[in-house]
Amino acid sequence: MPSTFLPAPEILDSPRGRRFTDAAPQALTIPGTPLPAEAPVVIIGGGLAALTLAAQLWHHDIRDYLILEREPKLTGRFFTRVDNVSQRVLRSPYEHHPGAEGHRDCEMLDFARLHWSWLTEVEQHEVRMAQSGQRGVAPIDLFESYCSHVAASHDVTKRARSAAVREVVRAGDRWQVVTDRGSVRASAVVWAVGEPRRPAPDTWDTHSPRVRFWDEPQDRNIDSRNATHAVIGSGLSSAHIVHDLCTRGHRVRWIFRGKEHYQCADVNAAFFRPEGRAMFSQRSLEHRARMLTAERRPSIMFEFRPRLQAWEESGQLSVLRETEVSALKDCGAHVEIAIADGDTVQADRVHLALGTQMHFSPGVRGAQIRIHRGLPLVSDSTMELAGAPGLYAIGALASCALGPAARNIDGHRVAAARITAALQSALPKPDNPVDQTPSEAST
């Protein structure tokens, strides 16, 4: 009889808040220093993709770059988002982490082993799985400390400034990066802006205090135990919210269009490998766009399945599958959720887990950026935006070139290596090559 491997759910209960290194959390806090007038390379956005690119640039002696991030901390948006959905472990395996491709720095698995006694037994089991070449996932707080370590060991934070970029304007053969705190002139600009959340349809009253988006903080004080919560959406964030609410004893109605779909990674694992990327790049633009749409289908890590099934069987969780929501209305005492055939569902609180969308922003003046179905066309080999020399994209905006995994931590490494190689040829060589020795334990 065939057997099915189901990963155990206990890893979802990993603790949060441990500091695994002296570098955390200051190593990610952006200094309040003024903006320089010029920088050879400006990176817009200081998230996980920018951190990986910065580590790669460091290893190739391109150290005069500038990161512009509108949040006070590097990688801040990612950790705020995971905390707002109560996510305790990464979805991606241990080998997917920020850092430079092709360099033997301290990897996240090494970092976990260095902090062995800090890990729970369940977390230690994940490390053993990863060591034996199988999928093992890392706790969020270990990952956050590891990000601090990467930032500290590659001197990243001192090259970051807090600023919201409004637009990029052609200025002769260079670019003017216009922010809310002044402008910076650059030879090369990299979009590392991630993805904004997907908005709700206009017919949904999202201004009600009873309705919140997945990436907004949850006000736990107003949550009486008897309240009924509705969660709309079928991706990993919705599963985390449902899991958190059910764990805290609430009754939950989970509403989504199709049927729930379980898989390990959020895209087919082939797209993390060179052959998957090669297969993608051999397709026409139209075919690539179709593949990207197909791979954005929401899915949930297998670890959730036993608990979600048990809550559904007990009646604490009711799941409304294949249900289209047409409107949301705050009726004073509760929110009315209109579904097909004139039916409604009532809830005291509504959580919208509608995911993210790809969006090219901030815009460019003085060059025609070619956009296909919302995504910029990008060179497969350099990540340079078509028709705009000196402008590059990493993360979700590089999906046209790298495929569905471009938005994931592992995809950032591939894009960062290609952008770095392109910048090495495009930028003038430094007069005094800088010291090769990493400033912390990263050899």
Ligand SMILES: Cc1cc2nc3c(=O)[nH]c(=O)nc-3n(C[C@H](O)[C@H](O)[C@H](O)COP(=O)(O)OP(=O)(O)OC[C@H]3O[C@@H](n4cnc5c(N)ncnc54)[C@H](O)[C@@H]3O)c2cc1C
């Ligand atoms: C809840 C959740 C869990 C996830 N878990 C995983 C996982 O386990 N593994 C995985 O591989 N992927 C995961 N992802 C996907 C994840 O979003 C990416 O891997 C990662 O965050 C993308 O990094 P990024 O730098 O492209 O975007 P972000 O981390 O979002 O960083 C982009 C940064 O750009 C800044 N920015 C944007 N516009 C501007 C501007 N105009 N001016 C200045 N700054 C700007 C933002 O403030 C933000 O800090 C997850 C996503 C979410 C939402």
